[in-house]
Amino acid sequence: MTKKILVAVAWPYANGDLHIGHLAGAYLPADIYARYHRLVGNDVLMVSGSDSHGTPITVRADQEGVSPREIFERFHHRFLEAQRDIGISYDLFTHTDTPNHHKVAQDIFTRLLENGYLYVEKQQQYYSELSQQFLPDRYIEGTCPHCGYTDARGDQCDNCGRLLDALELKNPRSKRDGSTPVLRETEHFFLDLAKLEPAVRAYLEREKEEWRPNVIKFSQNYVKGGLKGRPITRDIEWGIPLPLDKYPGKRLYVWFEAVIGYLSASIEWSKLVGDPDAWKSWWYDPAALDVYFIGKDNIPFHTIIWPAELIGIEQLYADDPAQRLNLPYDVPANEFMNLAGAKFSKSHGRMISVPDLLARYDADAIRYYITVVLPETSDSDFYWDDFILRNNGELVGVWGNLAHRVLSFTYKHFGAVPEPGALADADLALLAQAEAAFVTVGERLAARQFRAGLTEAMALAREANRYLEIKSPWSQIKQDRAAAGTSLYVALQAINALSVLLSPYLPFSSEQLRRDLGHTTPLFGAQGIEEVTAEGQVYSVLRYDPTLATVRWAYEELPIGRSLAKPAPLFKKLDEALIEEELARMEK
RNA sequence: GGCGAGGUAGCUCAGUGGUAGAGCAGGGGACUCAUAAGCCCUUGGUCGUUGGUUCAAAUCCAAUCCUCGCUACCA
Numbered sequence: 001m002t003k004k005i006l007v008a009v010a011w012p013y014a015n016g017d018l019h020i021g022h023l024a025g026a027y028l029p030a031d032i033y034a035r036y037h038r039l040v041g042n043d044v045l046m047v048s049g050s051d052s053h054g055t056p057i058t059v060r061a062d063q064e065g066v067s068p069r070e071i072f073e074r075f076h077h078r079f080l081e082a083q084r085d086i087g088i089s090y091d092l093f094t095h096t097d098t099p100n101h102h103k104v105a106q107d108i109f110t111r112l113l114e115n116g117y118l119y120v121e122k123q124q125q126y127y128s129e130l131s132q133q134f135l136p137d138r139y140i141e142g143t144c145p146h147c148g149y150t151d152a153r154g155d156q157c158d159n160c161g162r163l164l165d166a167l168e169l170k171n172p173r174s175k176r177d178g179s180t181p182v183l184r185e186t187e188h189f190f191l192d193l194a195k196l197e198p199a200v201r202a203y204l205e206r207e208k209e210e211w212r213p214n215v216i217k218f219s220q221n222y223v224k225g226g227l228k229g230r231p232i233t234r235d236i237e238w239g240i241p242l243p244l245d246k247y248p249g250k251r252l253y254v255w256f257e258a259v260i261g262y263l264s265a266s267i268e269w270s271k272l273v274g275d276p277d278a279w280k281s282w283w284y285d286p287a288a289l290d291v292y293f294i295g296k297d298n299i300p301f302h303t304i305i306w307p308a309e310l311i312g313i314e315q316l317y318a319d320d321p322a323q324r325l326n327l328p329y330d331v332p333a334n335e336f337m338n339l340a341g342a343k344f345s346k347s348h349g350r351m352i353s354v355p356d357l358l359a360r361y362d363a364d365a366i367r368y369y370i371t372v373v374l375p376e377t378s379d380s381d382f383y384w385d386d387f388i389l390r391n392n393g394e395l396v397g398v399w400g401n402l403a404h405r406v407l408s409f410t411y412k413h414f415g416a417v418p419e420p421g422a423l424a425d426a427d428l429a430l431l432a433q434a435e436a437a438f439v440t441v442g443e444r445l446a447a448r449q450f451r452a453g454l455t456e457a458m459a460l461a462r463e464a465n466r467y468l469e470i471k472s473p474w475s476q477i478k479q480d481r482a483a484a485g486t487s488l489y490v491a492l493q494a495i496n497a498l499s500v501l502l503s504p505y506l507p508f509s510s511e512q513l514r515r516d517l518g519h520t521t522p523l524f525g526a527q528g529i530e531e532v533t534a535e536g537q538v539y540s541v542l543r544y545d546p547t548l549a550t551v552r553w554a555y556e557e558l559p560i561g562r563s564l565a566k567p568a569p570l571f572k573k574l575d576e577a578l579i580e581e582e583l584a585r586m587e588k
Numbered sequence: 589g590g591c592g593a594g595g596u597a598g599c600u601c602a603g604u605g606g607u608a609g610a611g612c613a614g615g616g617g618a619c620u621c622a623u624a625a626g627c628c629c630u631u632g633g634u635c636g637u638u639g640g641u642u643c644a645a646a647u648c649c650a651a652u653c654c655u656c657g658c659u660a661c662c663a
Contacts, residue, residue, distance in 0.1 A: 010663055015662095018663090022663045023663085026663050055661065056661075137661085214594095217591090218591075218658075221592075222592095228660095230660070254661065255660085295662090296593090298663070300658085301660085333663090335656085335657075337663085372600080377593080377601090378594050378656075378657095379593090379594085380600085386599080389612070389613085393613095394611080398626080401625045402625090404623070404625090405626075406622085409622075410621095413621095459610090465625095465627070472621085473621070474620065475620095477621090569622095570623095
């Protein structure tokens with residue numbers, strides 16, 4: 001039976017290039033999961049977009065002396081290109097400054113207000129009289145009350161690491177204009193998390209055995225400590241206005257509005273495909289699986305705050321008053337990927353961006369290595385030497401070489417898939433393993449254990465290499481051409497199966513191998529950047545068109561007699577000297 | 589400080605009560621279809637430490653040390 005699978009992927013702040021941490025934390029596992037479910041035949045909706053609001057954007061805009069819009073548009077476009085090129089197959093990758101997102105966020109604000117989950121409270125906030133504006137915490141600097149460090153930030157002291165409230169800082173000053181800010185009273189809307197707490201608690205106690213232990217334990221513990229109201233508005237200029245005339249200077253706080261993107265992007269996608277209600281089956285059908293791929297720093301937002309918002313909204317644009325928005329089915333948060341044993345740091349150049357990596361390496365080589373070291377259970381590391389060695393030893397040596405040796409030998413001696421003779425135990429065993437792999441690898445993928453799934457698939461490739469050594473068709477061909485044909489037939493079936501089994505991980509090389517095997521239909525649909533126009537606004541999005549894809553996640557025989565193309569290697573072997581080159585590049 | 593996760597072969601990791609595993613790296617060998625890839629054999633671990641429960645503990649319990657993360661605007 002066809003299932004509805006919502007693949008909801010974390011929204012990157014559009015203030016810098018995507019790096020391998022983004023890929024490892026959320027985007028690559030989400031893409032593997034989406035591709036797998038599409039092959040299974042489920043209805044996948046994979047959405048995300050650039051987070052165009054928030055202080056990281058305005059901070060960078062100030063640094064460069066340009067508008068926040070200019071910053072976010074620049075990086076949004078770079079996100080689109082990088083993700084297209086690395087093959088993250090979003091049905092829609094949009095952004096949060098669209099008319100659609102503004103409207104959905106505002107309507108949700110209204111729903112929560114009507115349902116009694118918002119309240120207004122006065123707060124003391126720093127205000128710059130020079131710039132005539134309220135200042136977010138990140139814009140305040142001053143002396144740390146704990147250690148006396150004079151350049152402590154409003155949210156944390158870089159010297160002693162203590163978390164701060166901007167109001168605690170001594171001698172506060174505005175990072176923006178250098179003036180001394182004054183405290184001013186201001187009113188803000190708060191999400192009544194205390195009122196929503198029992199429902200959130202109940203949600204976190206139901207059927208969570210599939211959740212990763214760190215995610216569920218962390219979340220349950222978080223709620224145990226009690227939830228308190230959280231402001232959802234700020235006095236800033238860059239953001240979504242409230243749907244109330246009474247508060248012209250206020251904007252929705254980015255944490256509140258960005259998570260709404262999962263829903264607004266689903267709605268936007270529905271409009272783009274010409275079926276405006278299509279999103280409802282992912283959001284209202286209780287059998288739909290809504291899976292959120294994020295990094296661990298985002299856990300409370302997706303396991304507590306977003307569910308609280310959804311519970312409070314109850315429903316939006318619904319047809320039936322009994323309908324309720326789906327809560328996350330799972331939030332398989334990843335830990336962090338570090339770079340060679342230390343954290344990423346933009347300022348120290350310890351950073352590998354996706355565009356930079358793609359300029360020198362193939363997408364599947366990058367995808368392979370990142371998958372192998374996905375931080376699924378604990379923090380992991382990207383090491384250049386490990387990247388090169390695993391590319392050469394595993395991707396090229398075990399898998400690429402298997403495909404190439406079988407195809408080139410068969411092409412040379414038969415030119416087509418040979419007709420097999422009677423199959424012996426060894427032949428049947430390998431064919432059975434190829435068939436069984438669809439179950440074992442599929443189970444791992446469905447359970448979001450991506451590293452383990454890849455290990456299972458690679459085990460089949462290793463087994464096929466062993467089979468070839470035992471059969472040695474290069475010896476068989478000298479005495480018994482038919483026996484060699486049988487061996488090659490069996491090996492080809494294994495490769496044919498692997499071209500599907502590995503395709504969620506390695507979509508580009510898998511498509512190439514399919515063509516070499518004489519298949520004419522692609523595994524996946526087409527992906528591209530498109531310009532869309534909505535309510536007078538023109539902007540670019542990444543879209544996936546699934547119509548061409550017809551291949552299924554199942555063992556299928558490669559037909560006897562199918563003629564084969566002269567094969568080209570699937571992957572490039574990398575010179576080990578690159579290790580030193582890359583390390584030297586990072587030192588700069 | 590509070591909370592969470594992790595500590596298993598040189599490296600990356602799997603293994604939740606029944607004789608310690610995989611891949612890579614190291615050593616040896618046979619082959620030659622293949623991107624000198626692949627295959628076979630092999631070296632290597634007192635499962636962080638201490639104590640307890642049990643016929644039996646990497647696995648359960650307690651204590652302890654170390655690493656990393658989150659702590660409410662950095663995947």
